[in-house]
Amino acid sequence: MTDHSAKSNRNVVLLVLVAALGYFVDIYDLLVFSIVRKASLLDIGVKPTDVLPQGVFIINLQMFGLLLGGIIWGIIGDKLGRIKVLFGSILLYSIANFANGFAHDVDTYAWIRFVAGIGLAGELGAGITLVTETMSKEKRGYGTMIVSVIGLFGAALAVVVAKYGWRNAYFVGGGLGVLLLLLRLGTFESGMFKNVEQANVSRGDFFMLFSNGKRFLKYLYCILIGSPLWYVVGVLVTLSPEFGGPKALAAKEPLNAGEGILYTYIGIAVGGLIAGLLSQATKSRKLTMLIFLLLSAGTVVIYLNSFGLTNAKFVWICFLMGCAVGYWPIFVTIAAEQFGTNIRSTVATTVPNFVRGSLIPINWGFTALAGKFGMINSGYIMMALLTVIAIFSLTRLRETFGKDLNYVEDAATAA
Secondary structure, three states: OOHHHHHHHHHHHHHHHHHHHHHHHHHHHHHHHHHHHHHHHHHOOOOHHHHHHHHHHHHHHHHHHHHHHHHHHHHHHHHOOHHHHHHHHHHHHHHHHHHHOOOOOHHHHHHHHHHHHHHHOOHHHHHHHHHHHHOOOOOHHHHHHHHHHHHHOHHHHHHHHHOOOHHHHHHHHHHHHHHHHHHHHHOOOOHHHHHHHHOOOOOOOHHHHOOOHHHHHHHHHHHHOOHHHHHHHHHHHOOHHHHOOOOOOOOOOOOOHHHHHHHHHHHHHHHHHHHHHHHHHHOOHHHHHHHHHHHHHHHHHHHHOOOOOOHHHHHHHHHHHHHHOOOHHHHHHHHHHOOOOOOHHHHHHHHHHHHHHOHHHHHHHHHHHHHHHOHHHHHHHHHHHHHHHHHHHHHOOOOOOOOOOOOOOOOOOOO
């Protein structure tokens, strides 16, 4: 091995490590409010009866920030470079986290979470884009797998740190961001982006995704294949205290949603590792996605049929459901590999954030069904509907394993 190739390999390893740690901090900051919500709101003077509605108000602002930030950072990534997004996003949400630690009223708290949401939106897409464009087409699946698996363990750290006080949890999140910012000083820009930067081609045109029917449908399908994951996390696990009620699963003890979310994310990390290895072994992203979509439907059936379950059994089911929806790294990789270099960052950054945002209509639909059919039947209906839509969408996408990504998207035609 020559000195040049050895240095190149070290650079790639550093890039994957930095992207993975970036996603680790991203997940930590994304979930920290959900973990400290009750304690923090009570501490700043919110009445116990107002904790739920005020918490929903804050999380909705954070979600809106994610949706807006996904578009902003995606465009910046394609126009100015992936590295600028990695630096800019981490700086923004690190400052926001420090500020959150000093919040003393709901409005300030909420708007800071909105700013944090904007910052958080850029991390995963930029990291995945850099990794897919830098590693070889045969091995890039390993890189995106490592980024997602390491990143998802940020949820576990958030749960541990939150035990030492909600303000400290935010301060730690900001501190981790600053450390990561220093580590990123050694990273380098994607060669594919540099080539496109010098060419006379439109970059970061978000509306290009809607100007061509074929391209728009491809973009929509990329979003729809990921929606079952957020239904599992955002509805089935988050609303577990209600699912465990006497009119639903009649759990023998109150179900702990916090523990459920923790074990679900640990499962997602394990499932992400398995999905990444499986896609490399089968040389097929689509086959791997199909297997995991079917497995996720099966684990949800187990959950919704677990009448009289205990909290201990519940967390194990959450772990299994998490493993089954561990296709997150494959899903994001598929989205990044579907589009040309000039809008790849825009796609890879907006798609996961739009999937997160899909929880809003999913919640509306589930609530409407639950009022008519009850929680258990509605749980089955929504999962079946989302799984069928996801599988159909998957069939409409091209296999991207080993695809050459060094091309640009024409404004008039879809690649």
